[in-house]
Amino acid sequence: MDLPKIAAKVPVKVDIVEGKKYAYCTCGLSDNQPFCNGAHKGTEFRPSVCTPEQSKTVHFCQCKQTKNATGFCDGSHKSL
Numbered sequence: 617m618d619l620p621k622i623a624a625k626v627p628v629k630v631d632i633v634e635g636k637k638y639a640y641c642t643c644g645l646s647d648n649q650p651f652c653n654g655a656h657k658g659t660e661f662r663p664s665v666c667t668p669e670q671s672k673t674v675h676f677c678q679c680k681q682t683k684n685a686t687g688f689c690d691g692s693h694k695s696l
Contacts, residue, residue: 617659620644620680625696627675627689634671639663640687642680650676650687 621644628650632638639652643661646653652663666686674688681692 617643617661620661622679622681622696623649624678625693626678627693628678629673629675631673632668632671634668637665637667638687639665640676642687644678644680650678 620642623641623644623646630650640663641648641650641652641656642664643656643659645655645659647655656662664685664687676687677684677689677692679693679696681696682688682690683692684690
């Protein structure tokens with residue numbers, strides 16, 4: 617598996633909580649999108665883990681093309 621699976625072509629809105637750890641799925645195989653459930657095992661993909669410094673609403677990428685290391689949407693889905 618060289619490229620991630622596109623889970624969806626639109627981002628998902630999530631209210632994240634300060635200090636809570638989030639593991640963003642980078643492979644697109646998780647059935648718990650946008651978060652990792654371990655489905656990447658056996659591939660070269662690993663989740664991107666972040667712990668926010670403040671609670672806020674964000675949009676996580678589901679097309680898996682974002683250049684943002686946290687998994688936040690950067691609009692890459694618009695070119696698919």
